[in-house]
Every structure is written in C-alpha cells, then in structure tokens.
Amino acid sequence: MATRVLIGALRKTTSRLPTCRFLSVSPVSRFASTLVIAEHEGGSIKAPSLSAVEAAKSLDKDNSISMLLAGSGHSLQEAAANAVSCHPSVSKVLVADSDRFIHPLAEPWAKLIQLVQQRENFSHIVVASGSFGKNILPRAAALLDVSPVTDVIGISESTTFVRPIYAGNALCTVRYTGAHPCMLTIRSTSFQVQPYSTDSKAHKAPISQVDLSTFEEADTIGKSQYVKLTSQDSERPDLGNSRIVVTGGRGLKSAENFKMLEKLAEKLGAAVGATRAAVDAGFVPNDLQVGQTGKIVAPELYMAFGVSGAIQHLAGMRDSKVIVAVNRDADAPIFQVADYGLVGDLFEVIPELLEKLPEKK
Structure with a gap:
C-alpha cells in the first residue's frame, strides 16, 4: 500500500492556494x-x-x-x-x-x-x-x-x-x-x-x-560578535534545494525513531525535514525545521510522516509539487493539502517502504 502511494505521487503535480488581491494603479518608475x-x-x-x-x-x-x-x-x-x-x-x-x-x-x-x-x-x-x-x-x-x-x-x-x-x-x-x-x-x-x-x-x-x-x-563594534558555526556533516541534499524532502513530526516520538526517516531519505536521495514540534522536543536540530519560522521548501515530492499540519508548518511547504501525508489521524489538517493521504501507522509504513524500495546507487 505505502509503496503504491509513493509511486502514484511521483506521477502527479498540483497546486492550490487562495488569493487575496489589493489592486492599485501601476506607477511609472525610473530606469531600474x-x-x-x-x-x-x-x-x-x-x-x-x-x-x-x-x-x-x-x-x-x-x-x-x-x-x-x-x-x-x-x-x-x-x-x-x-x-x-x-x-x-x-x-x-x-x-x-x-x-x-x-x-x-x-x-x-x-x-x-x-x-x-x-x-x-x-x-x-x-x-x-x-x-x-x-x-x-x-x-x-x-x-x-x-x-x-x-x-x-x-x-x-x-x-x-x-x-x-x-x-x-x-x-x-x-x-x-x-x-x-x-x-x-x-x-x-x-x-x-x-x-x-x-x-x-x-x-x-x-x-x-x-x-x-x-x-x-x-x-x-560590540553590538554583535561571531562565536562559531555549527553544522552537520551529511551526504544528503541540502534541505532548501532538494527535489525530495522527507519530513517527520512529533508522531515519531523520539530522536531514535527519526533514524528510520533518515534511512528512508538515504534510499530516496532526499533531504530530511522536521516540524517545529519535533525540533522543540529535541528530536532533531533546528536547522531541519520546515515552516514559517523555519525553512521554506518547494520540492517536487514532499513526504510528511506523523505531521499534523499546523498552519505555520503548511506555510513552509505547501508550494511543493506533490505532497504525500501519512498520519494515524484521519482528521489531521495535513490531509487538506496533501495530494496523496494515507491513514496509517508510520511505524508500519516506513519499514514497509524501507523493505520494498531499492538501494540508492
């Protein structure tokens, strides 16, 4: 089931967003x-x-x-x-x-x-x-x-x-x-x-x-001072520019469980993202946060596991071409923007994907 959802997601691209316009007279500007x-x-x-x-x-x-x-x-x-x-x-x-x-x-x-x-x-x-x-x-x-x-x-x-x-x-x-x-x-x-x-x-x-x-x-002088730069060494693509993003939410429950998501990302050649709730819980560092107060992403495929779909998170990923959501709660807001939604246990879905997906060459 999960594998079929992933394959189907790769074949569809849609976009939806309401628009509010405040019209004004076009100004005459000087040479730009x-x-x-x-x-x-x-x-x-x-x-x-x-x-x-x-x-x-x-x-x-x-x-x-x-x-x-x-x-x-x-x-x-x-x-x-x-x-x-x-x-x-x-x-x-x-x-x-x-x-x-x-x-x-x-x-x-x-x-x-x-x-x-x-x-x-x-x-x-x-x-x-x-x-x-x-x-x-x-x-x-x-x-x-x-x-x-x-x-x-x-x-x-x-x-x-x-x-x-x-x-x-x-x-x-x-x-x-x-x-x-x-x-x-x-x-x-x-x-x-x-x-x-x-x-x-x-x-x-x-x-x-x-x-x-x-x-x-x-x-x-003295108003700010550079202390250090901390970054994680990873062969995975940069979150802001990756074609595929795999994101986990608080539903993953622990930093240890996030390793499953990292293995999935390696097989897909994807970047790993996280919700603000997952970052605040200490599962992953804040440079992986996707959302209004994190990074704005628009990959070809966005996969959300255990993500409820808080409004600040949706602001950072809703421009993705194809959105796949896996959540146990059928009423989770993430399903309102997802192109493919799967109501299920992510602890069953992710291992199934890991088993059936080929190793990335």
Whole structure:
C-alpha cells in the first residue's frame, strides 16, 4: 500500500492556494538598476542568490543587475571568479574585500550596503529570504530609511509584488510607494533559475572593487560578535534545494525513531525535514525545521510522516509539487493539502517502504 502511494505521487503535480488581491494603479518608475546581495560558500555562489538574480530580471526588461560579494581571502576571490559568469543577467560584480565581512553579522554588512547604495544609487536591492537575508536587510533598510517588502513570491511590475499573508493561506498584491531604493527579500523557491545556453555561459561581467577607505564601523563594534558555526556533516541534499524532502513530526516520538526517516531519505536521495514540534522536543536540530519560522521548501515530492499540519508548518511547504501525508489521524489538517493521504501507522509504513524500495546507487 505505502509503496503504491509513493509511486502514484511521483506521477502527479498540483497546486492550490487562495488569493487575496489589493489592486492599485501601476506607477511609472525610473530606469531600474538592481543590487543583488549574494551569499557565497567555498568559492561558489549559493543557489538562493541566483534565484534573487532571477527575481531581479522581472523588475524591468532593461534592468541593470549588479551582484555584491563581501568577505576576504581566497574564498572571496574564487566566488568573484564564479560570479562573473554565474548568470547572464549579471552586468557587474562588486567585491568588498575585508576581514570585517567574513562572517554575516548584520551591523558591518548593513553599513556596507548603505555605503554601496550611496555611491551607486540603485533603484532596487534584492536578497534571498533566508537567515542571511533576513538578518541583514532590515538593518540596512533602517540605515537607508526605507521600508522593505519581505517574502516576495511574485513580481508584477517594478513596484508591485505578491507576498503571502496569514501564514501563507492567502496571497496579497502590494504596491511599494516609498523612496528609493525598494528593498526586497524573495523566496528562492518561487524564482527558479532557468537553464541558459552555452553562448550565455561565455558571458563574463566585469569585477569592480568596493572602495572601503571611507567605511565607518565604529558604531557597529560590540553590538554583535561571531562565536562559531555549527553544522552537520551529511551526504544528503541540502534541505532548501532538494527535489525530495522527507519530513517527520512529533508522531515519531523520539530522536531514535527519526533514524528510520533518515534511512528512508538515504534510499530516496532526499533531504530530511522536521516540524517545529519535533525540533522543540529535541528530536532533531533546528536547522531541519520546515515552516514559517523555519525553512521554506518547494520540492517536487514532499513526504510528511506523523505531521499534523499546523498552519505555520503548511506555510513552509505547501508550494511543493506533490505532497504525500501519512498520519494515524484521519482528521489531521495535513490531509487538506496533501495530494496523496494515507491513514496509517508510520511505524508500519516506513519499514514497509524501507523493505520494498531499492538501494540508492
């Protein structure tokens, strides 16, 4: 039974979401020029930052897009070398080389964005809506005295955006009427990077070093301090970008039982997620949390085991192409959004799947 549900789920994609629209007169905007604040690691531009570039494309057909990288050392230089050809829409790469930007602390990064904006006068500043962007953009917006538009999932015009409200249960179309720059955080799952031709890959944007001689950080010292970065070593795909996500809820009852889910994820080549309840119970670390207060995911297949379907969790995964839910409670809210629902004991269903699924090569 469980195996048939999984196979059937791979054949179906649907999407449902009510929409609430607040209509407004389309404004006339000046020529768009956008700064994308990019996050990099190990010399590579992270996928959400490429999605931010994709979102910037929608602001104006003649939009000039610059990408800002900051950090220090070989990793930054390698990231800059990759950034020049990472996306055909990037027209310039700005590089701020300083030890002050090695760690993504909000204070120095916000001052950097303010400095770059004062010199370049961009019409828009865009960053992916992850922990990096959510940490930095609000402080930068305060320094520039503008109000940011957050969690954008659609762009109609250069100042008209679609964003979810009520924990993702409705969509709201809003119009930005403030001063420049218009600052946005975008959900990377809503702006998938389109494949581009081999000729486009030959495109290389020029690199420009940011002059930091006037950079002032006296008022940022002591307000925050980098302590350490803790991460789990795993061969599984990244939760935010995986094609398949297997999520467990409080119904798994213990951290030990979560290992069953991890074995299933290994067989499927999937990422492991968890509900806030499972994280709060200490079953798994909070970097696996999916939901409004966790990570937003939109995989091709989302499998939820022992997940009740709290509204804050649904906000983080309801854009998944196919949703499969397994729960003992036939009235669980998760079944209202699931494409395939199986009322059953997950402690019987998961072992059955583990037995019948072939090993991942």
